[in-house]
Amino acid sequence: MFVFPQRCLCSRSASGRVTARAALNASKASAPHRNCASTAAETEARGVRVRFAPSPTGFLHLGGLRTALYNFLFAQQHAGTFILRLEDTDRSRLVPAAARDIEDQLEWAGIPPDEGGSKGGLYGPYVQSQRLHLYSAAAVALLESGHAYRCFCTNQRLELLKREALRNGQTPRYDNRCRSLHADQVQEKLSAGIPSVVRFRLSDSLEPFQDLVFGFTQHAVGQVEGDPVIVKADGFPTYHLASVVDDWHMQVSHVLRGSEWLISTCKHLQLYRALGWTPPTFAHLPLLLNKDGSKLSKRQGDIFIQHFRQQGVLPEALLDIVTHCGSGFSSNRLGRRLHELIGEFNVSKITAHSALLDLDNLPHFNRVHLQRRIEDDALCRPLVDELKDLIAHSYGDQIEDQEVLQRDYIQRVLHFRKGHISSVKDLISPVHSYLWLRPSISREQLEQLSSEFREIAAKVIQLMQTEHTTEDLNAELKIASKTLKKTKYSSMMKILRVTLSGQQQGPSVSEMILSLGQKEVCCRLQRVLDH
Numbered sequence: 001m002f003v004f005p006q007r008c009l010c011s012r013s014a015s016g017r018v019t020a021r022a023a024l025n026a027s028k029a030s031a032p033h034r035n036c037a038s039t040a041a042e043t044e045a046r047g048v049r050v051r052f053a054p055s056p057t058g059f060l061h062l063g064g065l066r067t068a069l070y071n072f073l074f075a076q077q078h079a080g081t082f083i084l085r086l087e088d089t090d091r092s093r094l095v096p097a098a099a100r101d102i103e104d105q106l107e108w109a110g111i112p113p114d115e116g117g118s119k120g121g122l123y124g125p126y127v128q129s130q131r132l133h134l135y136s137a138a139a140v141a142l143l144e145s146g147h148a149y150r151c152f153c154t155n156q157r158l159e160l161l162k163r164e165a166l167r168n169g170q171t172p173r174y175d176n177r178c179r180s181l182h183a184d185q186v187q188e189k190l191s192a193g194i195p196s197v198v199r200f201r202l203s204d205s206l207e208p209f210q211d212l213v214f215g216f217t218q219h220a221v222g223q224v225e226g227d228p229v230i231v232k233a234d235g236f237p238t239y240h241l242a243s244v245v246d247d248w249h250m251q252v253s254h255v256l257r258g259s260e261w262l263i264s265t266c267k268h269l270q271l272y273r274a275l276g277w278t279p280p281t282f283a284h285l286p287l288l289l290n291k292d293g294s295k296l297s298k299r300q301g302d303i304f305i306q307h308f309r310q311q312g313v314l315p316e317a318l319l320d321i322v323t324h325c326g327s328g329f330s331s332n333r334l335g336r337r338l339h340e341l342i343g344e345f346n347v348s349k350i351t352a353h354s355a356l357l358d359l360d361n362l363p364h365f366n367r368v369h370l371q372r373r374i375e376d377d378a379l380c381r382p383l384v385d386e387l388k389d390l391i392a393h394s395y396g397d398q399i400e401d402q403e404v405l406q407r408d409y410i411q412r413v414l415h416f417r418k419g420h421i422s423s424v425k426d427l428i429s430p431v432h433s434y435l436w437l438r439p440s441i442s443r444e445q446l447e448q449l450s451s452e453f454r455e456i457a458a459k460v461i462q463l464m465q466t467e468h469t470t471e472d473l474n475a476e477l478k479i480a481s482k483t484l485k486k487t488k489y490s491s492m493m494k495i496l497r498v499t500l501s502g503q504q505q506g507p508s509v510s511e512m513i514l515s516l517g518q519k520e521v522c523c524r525l526q527r528v529l530d531h
């Protein structure tokens with residue numbers, strides 16, 4: 001059970017002013033300490049500080065990735081700081097491996113935090129469960145100043161309130177009953193060990209603010225909602241208190257988060273005011289939705305970043321597709337890489353509409369970015385290594401000619417296949433197996449296509465004595481077919497395709513010839529002559 005400290009972080013003096021000394025007393029573990037009286041000028045001097053604050057209740061998914069990306073882009077554009085903070089106060093839903101996963105996936109995507117996670121930083125710890133003293137101090141400050149109160153209502157009572165409201169066609173809300181408890185009643189209940197939560201006393205007035213995405217926004221939250229819980233019965237803070245306390249202590253200048261928090265921002269602004277703190281600037285980001293209009297959520301395993309990674313999706317393709325379907329850029333074009341996203345990002349271009357994510361297009365995005373990597377020598381090298389491992393793993397002992405594992409050969413194949421494949425893994429599919437294994441073809445198969453199969457093989461072996469480009473090889477094959485008596489050009493190509501790949505379909509015959517190379521093509525054709 002969480003115990004409130006004797007001294008609060010930002011306790012108020014009799015005049016209600018927040019005292020900086022109390023802040024320093026209570027936040028010894030948090031450095032650098034934050035003086036409650038910091039001015040807007042000081043905040044400006046610290047520069048842009050943004051945070052991505054996921055809860056480790058599941059692995060990082062595409063929606064979270066996009067919110068993280070927009071924070072990263074904003075920080076990069078302003079030479080600011082991108083913070084990763086883990087909001088692990090919902091203890092019942094924690095997923096043990098999620099915290100590590102979130103950090104790993106951000107690193108993999110090329111958008112690692114400057115502070116937080118394993119990087120650490122001056123404003124840590126960056127995990128909320130290690131910052132309980134700060135929330136406790138803020139809660140005590142709010143209780144002392146009368147902005148918060150203890151609520152002893154049981155779950156049964158709250159459930160009854162809810163059912164009654166629903167029966168009357170009303171939106172359920174807490175009726176703020178414990179607001180009116182006297183200090184001695186509270187003390188009595190506490191002494192009797194009755195469990196309690198801490199609620200924040202909402203004001204009924206309109207709470208206007210300027211959101212960078214949604215524009216002027218105001219909401220009289222106290223008129224439609226009951227007072228929110230800020231410290232739960234288990235002593236852990238709720239999102240409302242913890243995010244406000246952390247954003248302030250971590251000197252966050254801009255909060256870029258999903259638009260599901262837009263309405264709650266009015267509550268948060270009241271909390272800032274009650275604590276005597278200057279709020280950050282808010283930008284609520286449109287949510288990424290599934291094709292059916294539902295919010296992408298952790299409960300869908302197939303949108304986790306690790307899932308796409310395992311499928312061979314490139315990080316730049318994921319960043320491209322999650323920004324392409326939304327807004328935040330002056331123009332929209334496919335194929336943007338991270339440095340282009342940084343250069344072109346414009347927060348004023350983010351629209352308030354949610355964005356539908358069409359993952360059917362992902363293979364196309366990946367194809368475009370894979371082609372880029374293949375064309376860049378340095379980026380192509382790891383692809384060659386990856387493919388080599390895949391080939392060895394998939395075909396192992398079946399490989400007759402170990403040359404298929406040579407770097408030059410694999411690189412040549414990648415260059416020929418770029419623009420056609422969406423993933424390196426595609427190259428170990430059955431349709432591409434001819435690149436690594438010699439096909440076995442029967443004499444009957446070839447005879448069915450043309451009795452001149454030997455002449456065809458001999459002609460192409462001859463053609464292989466000189467080097468060709470795709471164009472002149474195509475022209476030479478056409479000329480060669482004209483010298484055949486009983487075989488049309490199309491049948492000749494079928495024979496070559498079957499001979500070289502054992503398959504009826506696949507890349508063009510000239511591509512097959514050029515990617516297999518002179519020695520291997522002659523070897524495969526010679527086997528036909530030997531039939």
Ligand SMILES: Nc1ncnc2c1ncn2[C@@H]1O[C@H](COP(=O)(O)OP(=O)(O)OP(=O)(O)O)[C@@H](O)[C@H]1O
Nearest residue numbers: 053054055063064067257258287288295296297298
């Ligand atoms: N579909 C989404 N589109 C855009 N941003 C999102 C989406 N889902 C979450 N976010 C944002 O990512 C950040 C981290 O989110 P969080 O870890 O709480 O994930 P979540 O999917 O919202 O969780 P849950 O599935 O438990 O509701 C928050 O700022 C949140 O607003």
